[in-house]
Amino acid sequence: MVFKETNSSVTLQEIASHCGVTKGTVSRALRGDLAHVGPETIKRIKTAARELGYNPGSNHDARRLALRKGNRPIINNTIGLLLPRKYGYDCNYYMILFNSILEMLMPKHFGLLVAHICHDTRAEDLPYAFRRDEIDGFIACDENFHPYIMGEMIKSYSSVKRPAVSMIYRIPGCSSVVPDHQMAGYLLARHLLSLGHRHIMHFIPSNTPPYHPHALRMAGYRQAYYEIHLNPDSYLQCGLLENDAYSDVANTVRTLIRRSEITAVLAPYDNYAVRLIGLLAQCGKRVPEDISIVGMDDTDPAQNEHGENILTTVQMPLREIGRQAAELMLHKVLEKESEDITIMLPVELMERASTCPPRQLKG
Amino acid sequence: MVFKETNSSVTLQEIASHCGVTKGTVSRALRGDLAHVGPETIKRIKTAARELGYNPGSNHDARRLALRKGNRPIINNTIGLLLPRKYGYDCNYYMILFNSILEMLMPKHFGLLVAHICHDTRAEDLPYAFRRDEIDGFIACDENFHPYIMGEMIKSYSSVKRPAVSMIYRIPGCSSVVPDHQMAGYLLARHLLSLGHRHIMHFIPSNTPPYHPHALRMAGYRQAYYEIHLNPDSYLQCGLLENDAYSDVANTVRTLIRRSEITAVLAPYDNYAVRLIGLLAQCGKRVPEDISIVGMDDTDPAQNEHGENILTTVQMPLREIGRQAAELMLHKVLEKESEDITIMLPVELMERASTCPPRQLKG
DNA sequence: TTGAAAGCGGTACCAA
DNA sequence: TTGGTACCGCTTTCAA
Numbered sequence A, B: 001m002v003f004k005e006t007n008s009s010v011t012l013q014e015i016a017s018h019c020g021v022t023k024g025t026v027s028r029a030l031r032g033d034l035a036h037v038g039p040e041t042i043k044r045i046k047t048a049a050r051e052l053g054y055n056p057g058s059n060h061d062a063r064r065l066a067l068r069k070g071n072r073p074i075i076n077n078t079i080g081l082l083l084p085r086k087y088g089y090d091c092n093y094y095m096i097l098f099n100s101i102l103e104m105l106m107p108k109h110f111g112l113l114v115a116h117i118c119h120d121t122r123a124e125d126l127p128y129a130f131r132r133d134e135i136d137g138f139i140a141c142d143e144n145f146h147p148y149i150m151g152e153m154i155k156s157y158s159s160v161k162r163p164a165v166s167m168i169y170r171i172p173g174c175s176s177v178v179p180d181h182q183m184a185g186y187l188l189a190r191h192l193l194s195l196g197h198r199h200i201m202h203f204i205p206s207n208t209p210p211y212h213p214h215a216l217r218m219a220g221y222r223q224a225y226y227e228i229h230l231n232p233d234s235y236l237q238c239g240l241l242e243n244d245a246y247s248d249v250a251n252t253v254r255t256l257i258r259r260s261e262i263t264a265v266l267a268p269y270d271n272y273a274v275r276l277i278g279l280l281a282q283c284g285k286r287v288p289e290d291i292s293i294v295g296m297d298d299t300d301p302a303q304n305e306h307g308e309n310i311l312t313t314v315q316m317p318l319r320e321i322g323r324q325a326a327e328l329m330l331h332k333v334l335e336k337e338s339e340d341i342t343i344m345l346p347v348e349l350m351e352r353a354s355t356c357p358p359r360q361l362k363g
Numbered sequence C: 001t002t003g004a005a006a007g008c009g010g011t012a013c014c015a016a
Numbered sequence D: 001t002t003g004g005t006a007c008c009g010c011t012t013t014c015a016a
Helices: A012-019 A023-030 A039-052 A060-069 A091-108 A128-132 A147-157 A181-195 A213-227 A245-258 A270-282 A318-334 B012-019 B023-030 B039-052 B060-069 B091-108 B128-132 B147-157 B181-195 B213-227 B245-258 B270-282 B318-334
Strands: A078-084 A111-117 A138-140 A164-167 A175-179 A200-202 A236-238 A264-266 A292-294 A313-315 A342-345 A348-350 B078-084 B111-117 B138-140 B164-167 B175-179 B200-202 B236-238 B264-266 B292-294 B313-315 B342-345 B348-350
Touching: A012 A023, A012 A039, A023 A039, A060 B060, A078 A091, A078 A318, A091 A111, A091 A318, A091 B091, A091 B111, A111 A128, A111 B091, A111 B128, A128 B111, A138 A318, A164 A318, A175 A181, A175 A318, A181 A213, A181 A264, A181 A292, A181 A313, A181 A348, A200 A213, A200 A245, A213 A236, A245 A270, A270 A292, A318 A342, B012 B023, B012 B039, B023 B039, B078 B091, B078 B318, B091 B111, B091 B318, B111 B128, B138 B318, B164 B318, B175 B181, B175 B318, B181 B213, B181 B264, B181 B292, B181 B313, B181 B348, B200 B213, B200 B245, B213 B236, B245 B270, B270 B292, B318 B342
Parallel strands: A078 A111, A078 A138, A138 A164, A164 A175, A175 A342, A200 A236, A200 A264, A264 A292, B078 B111, B078 B138, B138 B164, B164 B175, B175 B342, B200 B236, B200 B264, B264 B292
Antiparallel strands: A111 B111, A313 A348, B313 B348
């Protein structure tokens, strides 16, 4: 790590004395107020500032304080990131989003201020920095994120409305960067149907609100059935998805053994599929010979004895989602663009070895 | 998400007018300056503040500005976190550290401001917020982190010395929270030696500086040999560890096939071991029958066909490291404790199925 | 084009 | 114990 000298205790007043002008002139000059200060003066003052080692960022407080008078916004160069607090199997998922956002922010010297949120997070649970208007906007990745409430919260701490961007979840009232959830569901279901599967297990609860990724995914499943003139209600079988994924998987295995007409599973996420494959093996069921399994996200591999990933799944463009969310946020902050837009990014079917035609069609 | 009203535009002056006192008195009262303001007045003023919805955090700028006069420190309720920018196989590793720090910080309403660093990161590459003294201290996890340089950097932006805590790497000049690297190496080597292995491959380059985790790990390897009166130099074989882990693993496989006296591998980290096992299988070598492999960290599983994790490795207390680093930092910030200490946390050998006695000793 | 001065919202000193 | 006041460093209005 390299270190270069700048003296943060230098003030506008010192530069002013040095140049024989007043601090007001220095203030105008350093901000390049061409309309109100002579070009010659500007050059002289800027040179002096550099020589004295003036650090414009260091007295941010004073600037914020002064700017408040005119109710004018100020750029803090910090973006807030709201993530669910998880220690589960989908850690990779959030780390990719996180890293790709920071990757875009660092070159612009923007920092990322992170907080965990859950469904009952209250404004006063957030770190103080969030409540001091020290951030320029939020990026969130949580189905419970509510931009209106968040917006109101911020407004109560700041006079300015701070932009919000939601990742993964398309949320009305703010910009969103989302994968094509419906296409993801469609591609997987169509893949299984084209192999000959009909009775397929999935994990989308019936009370899913519309616009939720699960609802979109389900719409994709159904679309694949309709396309070949089948009624999805006669074939799609919903499995249990509770909180404790361990017992969930065991329960799913029992269902699969009992209901032998089910020949394929649309797992809710990759790691679920991975553990399902493992548990099925312990029960003497082989994937894909006895049953086909597909995952979702392409974040976790299901390895065979050769170390190859056999999991057929859909790849989510997570890194691209993070990058675009960050870029969108920077644009909103720096260009003061306030329109809410939704960016939908394409997904890709990864055909691997965990799927094949169902047993009865083979022999 | 729940939202509760507080009006951040309320100032001390308004409360003062409301109570018929001056803002100086309100300032003292709200900070509980019992020595200089009457208890009755305090109660009256605090009640008024609550009723008017005064938010003490919201005018942090003004407070910072005022406090600067006396060169007095102020608590920002934000901790900086410096992480290497990685997209590799050890993402889990950093996510666990990250989450466990935030887990400790959130209840205290401290935020975590994250930045990526690498070996040639300069002070001016960091986000502006770092250079404005908006953080109360650093937590770092990078071998290139240099607390003296960082300290000087911070001092050049702030008049106060901000504490630093290093995770994983024991770094002189700041507090550290580290796993027992030497014990980790010792436990794995002793395990392999006790099974009967002698010629063992490892990945510690000879020019590793002392105190580096690798050097400590190596000391542990050697200790295990000495303990049974063997000269480690006659048996330990160093493998190549370059940047591109893919070709590294392939290269290691070639070495193992060529040098048949080598019967076990001390892999540099779990995922390396996982891929090594996979690649060996493709070459017709089975683990552990033909060769024993151990990992390091217990962050990634090597699954067999039953979904069981077979990787013998050492478990690092990552979550505990993050939690203790955060706690230590909070203590330094809130209690102004400045002594540098090192906390060394125990590691645990996880004996699984990727190790067994070498072939020649079996038959 | 520049200078002088009035804030922004606190803290802290000196009198009373 | 309280009031009055002078800052902290910057922006901005109003005069010159």
